[in-house]
Amino acid sequence: MSHLAHVNLPLEGPCSELARALFPPGVVVCRKPADQRLVAELDEEELQLVVRAVDKRRWEFAAGRSAAKCGLEELGRAPTALLASAERDLRWPPGVVGSITHTEGFCGAAVGDGRSGLTAIGFDAERMRSLAPDVAKMVLSAGEEASWPSGVDRGIWAMLTFSAKESVYKCLFPLLRVQIGFEDVSLEFGGPNQGFSARVQPTGHQATVVFGRCATSNDHLFTSCFLRTSRGGLHPPDSVALGG
Numbered sequence: 001m002s003h004l005a006h007v008n009l010p011l012e013g014p015c016s017e018l019a020r021a022l023f024p025p026g027v028v029v030c031r032k033p034a035d036q037r038l039v040a041e042l043d044e045e046e047l048q049l050v051v052r053a054v055d056k057r058r059w060e061f062a063a064g065r066s067a068a069k070c071g072l073e074e075l076g077r078a079p080t081a082l083l084a085s086a087e088r089d090l091r092w093p094p095g096v097v098g099s100i101t102h103t104e105g106f107c108g109a110a111v112g113d114g115r116s117g118l119t120a121i122g123f124d125a126e127r128m129r130s131l132a133p134d135v136a137k138m139v140l141s142a143g144e145e146a147s148w149p150s151g152v153d154r155g156i157w158a159m160l161t162f163s164a165k166e167s168v169y170k171c172l173f174p175l176l177r178v179q180i181g182f183e184d185v186s187l188e189f190g191g192p193n194q195g196f197s198a199r200v201q202p203t204g205h206q207a208t209v210v211f212g213r214c215a216t217s218n219d220h221l222f223t224s225c226f227l228r229t230s231r232g233g234l235h236p237p238d239s240v241a242l243g244g
């Protein structure tokens with residue numbers, strides 16, 4: 001994946017190289033370790049969300065919340081309890097956009113405020129490894145299969161595509177509140193900043209287009225998706241018009 005931005009990551013705290021690679025200015029990315037220590041920092045209401053979960057889930061949840069609060073602090077905001085809807089998307093403070101991801105070896109959050117000019121963001125991390133072929137079949141369209149770049153491992157390419165679609169989902173679901181399947185998202189890679197465009201059209205809804213970027217570290221693939229706030233509201237191609 002030599003054509004993707006390669007970033008160095010700290011073990012904990014703000015990840016400035018990753019934020020620059022994935023997002024416009026005004027978005028910070030923070031990383032936290034998934035261990036028992038951070039569970040003690042959870043707010044009582046946050047803890048209730050994972051009180052019956054297995055340790056791994058509780059530790060990852062705590063790391064994600066801690067990373068999100070680190071992001072809020074980096075933006076000069078007070079850290080606050082971050083609760084979620086029944087569909088698990090977070091209720092961010094007013095004027096804040098954010099997204100959390102956890103995978104083996106990386107838990108982090110991307111958080112932005114009005115300075116980013118963004119209405120919504122998605123952020124996803126995956127281990128740098130091949131996506132299982134049966135999963136790849138569900139994730140990639142024929143067009144995406146055909147656009148596989150030469151010199152890139154096919155399984156890793158599938159994982160990158162999977163991650164990009166996860167980022168698209170995380171970005172759009174909180175705004176649209178409709179289920180979006182892998183088959184509803186068509187990706188086209190290329191262009192500036194190792195980016196992609198995603199045409200999203202859930203069944204029965206109007207299409208919209210959002211944008212994202214990709215980066216790698218030694219062990220992980222990262223993707224973002226973001227929706228810019230346009231003058232006077234949202235309009236194509238960054239539009240949200242899935243109302244039916």
Ligand SMILES: CC(C)(COP(=O)(O)OP(=O)(O)OC[C@H]1O[C@@H](n2cnc3c(N)ncnc32)[C@H](O)[C@@H]1OP(=O)(O)O)[C@@H](O)C(=O)NCCC(=O)NCCS
Nearest residue numbers: 061064087088089100101102165166169170173180181182
């Ligand atoms: C949300 C989803 C995309 C990723 O979740 P995951 O596999 O647990 O992966 P990650 O760890 O990277 O992300 C989890 C975080 O995403 C966020 N998230 C969960 N559901 C969300 C939603 N509906 N909308 C936005 N963000 C969401 C949460 O912050 C969650 O962490 P938390 O529960 O600790 O707060 C996936 O689980 C899901 O719901 N998929 C169904 C839809 C889908 O996959 N469609 C195909 C892609 S287009």
